[in-house]
Amino acid sequence: MTRVPANSVGRRTVIIVDDGAATGATARAACQMVPTQGAARILLAVPVRARMRWLPCRRRLTR
Incomplete structure (x- = not known):
């Protein structure tokens, strides 16, 4: 079993x-x-906001 550091996000959601x-x-x-x-x-989980606020992040998110 490979030990994964607690702060590792590699290959995770x-x-x-x-x-x-x-x-x-x-x-x-x-x-x-x-x-x-x-x-x-x-x-990315955020409260509903104006569309222009979350668009810059959109291209990095998984659909």
């Missing part, structure tokens, strides 16, 4: 939750960082 997506800056930063760590999928 990562769920990013941003409960205060006023500008989208935090979610955008997370969406940019997580793929560099080898995540297999990225899901």
